[in-house]
Amino acid sequence: MPQKYSWEFRKFFRANAFGWKGSKLAIQRIKEAVREIRKTKDPVLRAEGGILLMGRLWPALQRVDSSSGALGTATNNAVHELVQYVIDAPAEPDQREKWLDSLWKAMEEDGVDFLYEVSERWGDLCADKDVASRWADRLRFTLELSWQRGGYFHGTPACLACLLHAQRFNELLRLIEKAPYRAWSIRKYGVQALAASGKVEEAIRYAENSQGLNDSPVPIAATCEQILIDAGRKDQAYRLFALEATTATTYLARFRALAKKYPHKAKNEILHDLISSTPGEEGKWFATAKTLGLLDIAADLAHSSPVDIATLNRAARDFLQTQPEFALKAALASLHWLCAGQFYEITGTDVHSALMFAYEASARLGNQTETLRQISAWAADPQADDFVRQQIEGYLKRHGF
Secondary structure, three states: OOOOOOOHHHHOOOOOOOOOOOHHHHHHHHHHHHHHHHOOOOHHHHHHHHHHHHHHHHHHHOOOOOOOOHHHHHHHHHHHHHHHHHHHOOOOHHHHHHHHHHHHHHHHHOOOOOOHHHHHOHHHHHOOHHHHHHHHHHHHHHHHHHHHHOOOOOOHHHHHHHHHHOOOHHHHHHHHOOOOOOOHHHHHHHHHHHHHOOOHHHHHHHHHOOOOOOOOHHHHHHHHHHHHHHOOOHHHHHHHHHHHHOOOOOHHHHHHHHHHHOOOOOHHHHHHHHHHOOOOOHHHHHHHHHHOOOHHHHHHHHHHOOOOHHHHHHHHHHOOOOOHHHHHHHHHHHHHHHHOOOOOOOOHHHHHHHHHHHHHHHHHHOOHHHHHHHHHHHHHOOOOOHHHHHHHHHHHHHOOO
């Protein structure tokens, strides 16, 4: 790349800049570099900075231990953002061709596919249909040869993406049929071609028949969902694919992601559908229902499936003043699962907290005797956990019951 700008990150990203244990520092430097590029106001300069950084990732990081996955996540996030800068930048044809040559050289030298998304979005990076078409012709022979010989060609996604961008849909579908194995990473381009041709039903069927041996069904469902949404069939998208397509790191985050896509759906309807999609794990939705203010649903969940004891006790504490009825149900659910021996490493504090919250909530509701009788019955069950029984009996004795 022409040295038109003095990027600060250049001094950190040089060959073998980070050692085996340098993962944490490398991640920090990647984030700093992306921030530096992001704050640049000139879109062309921003694109050039992105290309420069992407070309330096593998040389700088090749010796770093990436077994934890954190480094891979950081590089993937960075590349995802940087690629978009290059796609969006207004550039003259000669300038964009130079950018493409620089990125292609970086991909050829990339030892672990840090730049895999660059190849996947090569058609968009070409910007012009004719440019994409020329790249497709340039790459196709090598792609077919690699399939015939069972080899690996890093430009496979690039070739397919260029045929898609050039709208050579029939040719793309015929080429995909030559693939020696079924893989979503290949067939997704066929799905997009059919969808772009207005063949919604064919695209859905093609996608559903595209899962390879090691492919997750999630991206396939997400693609089908988006095809139906784009076709104005949002209710069908929700019914057929939304639950499988929507994932997140927490149950609450998954609910919020689904609610954001389908704002016309009532939150209790979405929650019920999510609960039904995880049979045997109903209790894990307790915290989500509580956070959403759906306390009746939360209480039912707490008694129908095991919920983390700390979560139940915390709910009983938080709602003791404002919603004593719900607090009592949470505390009793905690005691129920404690007696049932559903959890390991239970402490006396866990049991006493649940007893205290149940005692105080029942006092507010005027049903203390009935509540203590119920707790006593659970403790008297021969199947009850011995440690929990001892804690409950001691507590009841101290309260004269």
